Amino acid sequence: MARISLDHIRHAYNAKAKAAGDYALKKVHYEWDDGGAYALLGPSGCGKTTLLNIISGLLHPSDGRILFDGKDVTTLSTEARNIAQVFQFPVVYDTMSVFDNLAFPLRNRQVPEAEVKKRVEHILEMTDLASMAGRRAQGLTADQKQKISLGRGLVRSDVNAILFDEPLTVIDPHMKWQLRSQLKRLHRSSRFTMVYVTHDQTEALTFADKVVVMHDGEIVQIGTPAELFERPSHTFVGYFIGSPGMNVMPVSVTGTTARIGDQTIALSGAPKLSSGAKVELGIRPEFVRLSREGMAIDIAKVEDIGRLKIVRARFCGQPLSIVLSEDDEIPADPRVTFDPGAIGIFADSWRVGMEG
Amino acid sequence: MNKTWNNKAWFMVLPVLVLVAFSAVIPLMTVVNYSVQDTFGNNQFFWAGTDWFVQMLSSDRFWNALARNLVFSGIILAIEVPLGIFIALNMPKTGPGVPVCLVLMALPLLIPWNVVGTIWQVFGRVDIGLLGYVLNSLGIDYNYTQDPVDAWATVIVMDVWHWTSLVVLLCYAGLVSIPDAYYQAAKIDGASRWSVFRYIQLPKMKRVLLIAVLLRFMDSFMIYTEPFVVTGGGPGNSTTFLSIDLVKMAVGQFDLGPAAAMSIIYFLIILLLSWVFYTVMTQSDAEEK
Numbered sequence: 001m002a003r004i005s006l007d008h009i010r011h012a013y014n015a016k017a018k019a020a021g022d023y024a025l026k027k028v029h030y031e032w033d034d035g036g037a038y039a040l041l042g043p044s045g046c047g048k049t050t051l052l053n054i055i056s057g058l059l060h061p062s063d064g065r066i067l068f069d070g071k072d073v074t075t076l077s078t079e080a081r082n083i084a085q086v087f088q089f090p091v092v093y094d095t096m097s098v099f100d101n102l103a104f105p106l107r108n109r110q111v112p113e114a115e116v117k118k119r120v121e122h123i124l125e126m127t128d129l130a131s132m133a134g135r136r137a138q139g140l141t142a143d144q145k146q147k148i149s150l151g152r153g154l155v156r157s158d159v160n161a162i163l164f165d166e167p168l169t170v171i172d173p174h175m176k177w178q179l180r181s182q183l184k185r186l187h188r189s190s191r192f193t194m195v196y197v198t199h200d201q202t203e204a205l206t207f208a209d210k211v212v213v214m215h216d217g218e219i220v221q222i223g224t225p226a227e228l229f230e231r232p233s234h235t236f237v238g239y240f241i242g243s244p245g246m247n248v249m250p251v252s253v254t255g256t257t258a259r260i261g262d263q264t265i266a267l268s269g270a271p272k273l274s275s276g277a278k279v280e281l282g283i284r285p286e287f288v289r290l291s292r293e294g295m296a297i298d299i300a301k302v303e304d305i306g307r308l309k310i311v312r313a314r315f316c317g318q319p320l321s322i323v324l325s326e327d328d329e330i331p332a333d334p335r336v337t338f339d340p341g342a343i344g345i346f347a348d349s350w351r352v353g354m355e356g
Numbered sequence: 357m358n359k360t361w362n363n364k365a366w367f368m369v370l371p372v373l374v375l376v377a378f379s380a381v382i383p384l385m386t387v388v389n390y391s392v393q394d395t396f397g398n399n400q401f402f403w404a405g406t407d408w409f410v411q412m413l414s415s416d417r418f419w420n421a422l423a424r425n426l427v428f429s430g431i432i433l434a435i436e437v438p439l440g441i442f443i444a445l446n447m448p449k450t451g452p453g454v455p456v457c458l459v460l461m462a463l464p465l466l467i468p469w470n471v472v473g474t475i476w477q478v479f480g481r482v483d484i485g486l487l488g489y490v491l492n493s494l495g496i497d498y499n500y501t502q503d504p505v506d507a508w509a510t511v512i513v514m515d516v517w518h519w520t521s522l523v524v525l526l527c528y529a530g531l532v533s534i535p536d537a538y539y540q541a542a543k544i545d546g547a548s549r550w551s552v553f554r555y556i557q558l559p560k561m562k563r564v565l566l567i568a569v570l571l572r573f574m575d576s577f578m579i580y581t582e583p584f585v586v587t588g589g590g591p592g593n594s595t596t597f598l599s600i601d602l603v604k605m606a607v608g609q610f611d612l613g614p615a616a617a618m619s620i621i622y623f624l625i626i627l628l629l630s631w632v633f634y635t636v637m638t639q640s641d642a643e644e645k
Contacts, residue, residue: 053540056544058540058543058544077543078543078544079543079546083544084544085540085541085544087537087540087541088537089535089537091537091538091540091541093555093556093559094559094560095555095559096555104545104547104551104555105544105545105546108545108546108547108548108551109546149541152541152545153544
C-alpha cells in the first residue's frame with residue numbers, strides 16, 4: 001500500500017516526439033492517496049492505458065518521475081514495484097489448473113504453501129470459481145477466464161496498488177454488477193490503492209471515491225462523482241458524464257448576463273473572462289426548468305426512457321436537452337428558465353470562476 | 357424426383373482416374389507384382405508367394421538399416437527441435453532484424469537437396485575441404501570416408517544445418533502470435549524466464565511443434581539424397597539407411613523381388629507412423645475444443 005506520486009509525467013510512443021500532439025500522454029502531475037479507489041475515465045485512445053502501464057512499470061515514461069511513498073521508482077521493473085494489474089482481455093495459463101493459476105503470483109514470490117492455499121481459497125470463493133478449482137483453465141469460458149485474471153490480481157496481500165484495465169469488458173452484465181460490488185467490498189476491507197480504468201461512466205462512478213477524467217492525453221478533472229456532475233471543469237467532462245450530456249451553447253457575456261440570440265440569461269456572478277476566448281454556457285439537462293414562463297423553445301421530440309423523459313428541443317438555434325420526470329406535463333407553449341446556480345461559463349472549453 | 361442415368365458423366369472423372377492410375381496405382385501394383393514373383397531374366401516369372409517378405413523380415417541387413425534409420429531420426433529430432441525452439445525464442449519480434457533473420461533462416465531450405473549433399477561432401481573432404489582440412493590441422497583425426505562415427509557426425513550436422521530452419525520458422529510463427537498481454541501479465545505475476553517459456557510460450561507453440569516434429573520425423577526417416585551424395589552409405593554399411601539400401605538392392609544388384617518386398621514394408625511403416633501422428637494431432641485438437 002502506497003501513496004503514488006506522478007511527477008510531471010509525459011509519454012510518447014515515438015522516441016522523436018517534439019510537438020505536444022506527438023505525446024500519447026501530455027503532462028500529468030498528480031498524487032494518488034494511499035488506499036484510495038480511483039477510476040480513470042475517458043474515451044478510447046485518451047491515454048488511460050498508457051498512464052496505467054506507466055504506473056505499473058510496463059512502460060517507462062519519456063519524461064518525469066514516479067514515486068511510491070516518496071521513493072523514486074521510475075526506473076524499477078514491474079516486479080520490483082510490487083503492483084498487481086488486471087488486463088482488458090483474459091490472460092490465463094492454459095496448462096495450469098484454476099487453482100494453480102491463482103497461486104502462480106504467490107508461488108513465484110516464495111509464499112509458504114499454507115498461506116498460498118488460504119489466499120487462493122479466499123479468492124476462489126469470492127470469484128465463485130471454487131467448484132472448478134481443479135479444472136484445467138484451457139476449456140473455460142471467456143468470463144470464467146477473466147475472473148481468473150481478476151483473481152490473480154487480487155490474490156497477493158502485500159501489493160502497493162492494484163490496477164484494473166477495463167477488467168469487466170468481457171464479463172456478462174449481471175456478473176459485472178456482482179464483481180464490481182465485490183471489488184468495492186474488497187477495497188473497503190483491504191485498503192489497497194486501486195486504480196480502475198474504464199470508458200463506462202456508470203462503472204467509474206459506482207467504483208471510485210475519486211474519478212479522474214481524461215481527454216486527449218490530459219487529465220481534465222479529478223473529483224468525486226458529485227463534483228464532476230455539478231461543476232464540470234471542462235466542457236468534455238460535462239459532455240462525457242451524465243446522460244444526456246450537458247447542454248453547451250456559444251454565448252456572449254457582459255457583466256452578470258449572458259446573451260444568446262435575442263435572449264439574455266442571468267448569471268450568479270460576473271465570470272472572469274479574458275478577451276478573445278471562445279465563450280460557452282453550459283447547463284445540465286436536469287437543471288433546465290420547462291414551464292409556461294421564460295424563453296421560448298421548439299420541441300423536436302420527447303424520448304420516454306422509463307422513469308424519465310428527455311425532451312430534445314431547439315433554443316435560439318442551438319440543440320437543448322431537458323430531463324423531466326415521467327409525470328411532468330409538457331406545456332403547449334413551452335418555455336424554459338435556467339437555474340443560475342447550475343450554469344457554468346467556459347472559456348476555450350475550460351470552466352471560469354465567477355466574481356461575487 | 358427422376359434420376360437421369362447418363363454414363364457419359366464418367367468421362368468427366370476420367371482424367372483424374374488416369375492420372376491417379378499412372379502415378380500411384382499402377383506403380384504400386386507393379387511393386388506388389390514383383391514382390392510375389394521370382395525371375396531369372398528372359399522375362400520369365402515364377403510365383404514366389406511370400407518368400408521375399410519372409411526373407412526380408414528375417415534378414416539382418418533389413419533390420420540393421422531400419423535400426424540405423426530410427427536412431428538417425430531420433431538424433432535428428434533430439435537436436436533440431438530444441439535447437440529450433442531456442443533460435444526462435446532468440447529471434448527479434450519487431451524491427452529491421454526480422455526480415456534479415458527470416459531470410460537467413462529460409463536460405464538453407466531453398467537449396468536443392470543434392471546440392472546440400474555436394475556442398476558438405478566437398479566441405480568435409482580432408483584434402484581440399486575447409487572443414488576436413490581445418491579439423492585435421494588442429495590434430496583431430498577426422499575422415500568421413502573411413503570412420504563411421506565421422507560419417508554419422510557429418511550427415512547429422514548436415515541435416516541439422518539444412519532442416520533446423522524449418523523448425524525455427526514454425527516455432528517463430530507460433531511465438532509471434534502470442535498477444536503482448538500474456539508477457540505483461542507474466543511480468544506482473546513475477547514469473548521467471550523459465551516460467552514464461554514453460555507456461556506461456558510452450559503451450560502456445562504446441563500445435564506448430566507437433567507439425568514440426570511430424571515433418572522432421574518423416575523427412576529424416578525417408579532421407580536419401582544427402583547421405584547418398586556424401587557417403588554413399590559408407591564407410592561399410594554404416595550410413596546405409598533403408599532408402600539407400602533399397603536403391604542398392606533394386607538398381608545395384610537388380611534383385612527386384614526382395615527390393616519390391618522391402619518397398620512395401622517400408623511403405624507400410626511410413627503409413628503406420630503417419631497415421632499415429634495424424635491421430636495424435638487431431639486428438640489434441642479435439643481436446644482444445
